[in-house]
Amino acid sequence: MPTGTLLYAQSGGVTAVINATAAAVIQAARARKVPVLAARNGILGALREELIDTAALPASTVRALGQTPGGAFGSCRVKLKSLEQDRARYERLLEVLRAHDVRWFLYNGGNDSADTALKVSQLAAEFGYPLTCVGVPKTVDNDLAVTDCCPGFGSAAKYTAVSVREAALDVAAMAETSTKVFVYEAMGRHAGWLAAAAGLAGNGPDEAPHLILFPERPFDEADFFARVKAVVERVGYCVVVASEGIRTPDGRFVADAGGGQDAFGHTQLGGVASHLAGRVKDALGYKVHWTLPDYLQRSARHLASRTDLEQAQAVGRKAVEYALKGMNAVMPVIVRTSDSPYRWKVEPAPLQAIANHEKTMPAEFIREDGYGITDAARRYLQPLIRGEAPPLYGRDGLPRYARADQAPLPRKLPEWAG
Structure with a gap:
């Protein structure tokens, strides 16, 4: 060697x-x-x-x-x-x-x-x-080509599914006199894998999440409002999971933050949940809560x-x-x-x-109506969130995380001016 x-x-x-x-x-x-x-x-x-x-x-x-x-x-x-x-x-x-x-x-x-x-x-x-x-x-976006899944995605998917299930129990408890609609924003610019993972939180049309919005499908606001209203009238409340990258039929990001593009050429996104919450409140008059887990999705070791x-x-x-x-x-x-x-x-x-290259959700993973996952998606996703791997905890009740703080080696070359 x-x-x-x-x-x-x-x-x-x-x-x-x-x-x-x-x-x-x-x-x-x-x-x-x-x-x-x-x-x-x-x-x-x-x-x-x-x-x-x-x-x-x-x-x-x-x-x-x-x-x-x-x-x-x-x-x-x-x-x-x-x-x-x-x-x-x-x-x-x-x-x-x-x-x-x-x-x-x-x-x-x-x-x-x-x-x-x-x-x-x-x-x-x-x-x-x-x-x-x-x-x-x-x-965490699970969008790498060739590989069946990406390390990092399974844990973010588990966090998403667990968080949606727990939040849904909270909303159900308060729906009679308080929140009727809850909107959860998941990462996913062009691929709705994390939003899809939220679908593991429930089974059947009456279990949360009731509606999932994928970037692979154009967002039709009028149809969305109608479906939210129907779920609330049937179930008593509605839990929505929206991918940050959902687009209007003309291709514009619903949550374009207006912050330009990053070094990778990606449009800065932000606030699809708050946007949808405001629009639902104005259109339907429901009390709405929303959440943006953001970094919590990818850091929840x-x-x-x-x-x-x-x-x-x-x-x-x-x-x-x-x-x-x-x-x-x-x-x-x-x-x-x-x-x-x-x-x-x-x-x-x-x-x-x-x-x-970029791997988006296969068409057969998205329910025919565009607002949920199929059995094929469940078969793919479920094994990836399986099993627990908790960190060690200290006496202070917090995880014992490590740091790799090291001084860099002495330079052998002139300082880079780039």
């Missing part, structure tokens, strides 16, 4: 189990006597040469990272453009990798991160630098799915294995081999098939 250093970096929005992947990477590399550097704040840290030597982290801290939410080394929303457009930044990155003898680069993120890992592998090949690049899957945790750890271990075998420009993906009993395995897939 060639000698050198492995560089691990986190990208995009973090999850309840991304640190479990990080811990698995460090543990697998240590078992093979391979030193691991971590980039502070993702690709930005690599460009700035802000690299953390994980050898200084005790084994107990690395284990504790496996039950800690957030991003232990920091993440970022920085997208590198094409090799031609961002040539200077790619070459700077390659300089940093050379300076620290990095021979394996693991980038833990979603679609855009897979694209970056692919481009770095192409640049290294162009310059004749021996580098193996592996994308590591992560996203206390309610993590055991399946999700095991998959997050498995892709981390496989990423190291693939890298050390010289399997360049691949990603360890989850392959489902059986629904009942649920069985899965990890296999390599080319980054070319994943980068910048």
Whole structure:
């Protein structure tokens, strides 16, 4: 096996189990006597040469990272453009990798991160630098192509389903004299996977959520009002789950926050639940409450799915294995081999098939009327939220989460002016 250093970096929005992947990477590399550097704040840290030597982290801290939410080394929303457009930044990155003898680069993120890992592998090949690049899957949106599901999604889905079920009990208790409509906003810009997960909270038309709004279906306000009214008159109250990315029939986001676009070119969204609540109150006169869980959906490690945790750890271990075998420009993906009993395995897939592709909800997962999930969706979703993996708690009653606060290594290159 060639000698050198492995560089691990986190990208995009973090999850309840991304640190479990990080811990698995460090543990697998240590078992093979391979030193691991971590980039502070993702690709930005690599460009700035802000690299953390994980050898200084005790084994107990690395284990504790496996039950800690957030991003232990920091993440970022920085997208590198094409090799031609961002040539200077790619070459700077390659300089940093050379300076620290990095021979394996693991980038833990979603679609855009897979694209970056692919481009770095192409640049290294162009310059004749021996580098193996592996994308590591992560996203609560569950929108990565090829893989059956994404580490991070199962825990967010479990949080969503549990939260909707619990909130629905609250609303039911108060509906006679108070709240008639409750609106829950789920993450999901173009893909309604988390909104769909809310459907696991109940069974049948009279159990919450009564209406689910998917970004895959155009939002018809008049039809929505009619359905809310019908549910309230039949059940006594109505629980609505709305994906943040629902659009009007002409393609406009219902919740466009007017904040422009981020580094990935994504429109800033926000407030679909509050918007719908206001419109329902004005149109139907019901008392309405709404909630925006936002970061709570992806940081709720206390309610993590055991399946999700095991998959997050498995892709981390496989990423190291693939890298050390010289399997360049691949990603360890989850392959489902059986629904009942649920069985899965990890296999390599080319980054070319994943980068910048997006997996939306299959049509057969959305109920014919467009406001709920089908049995096929339940068969797919239910195993992903199965099992509990609670963190250890301290005497103060709070989870014992770990921190990986380390000073970066001394720079070997001039400070980056980019």
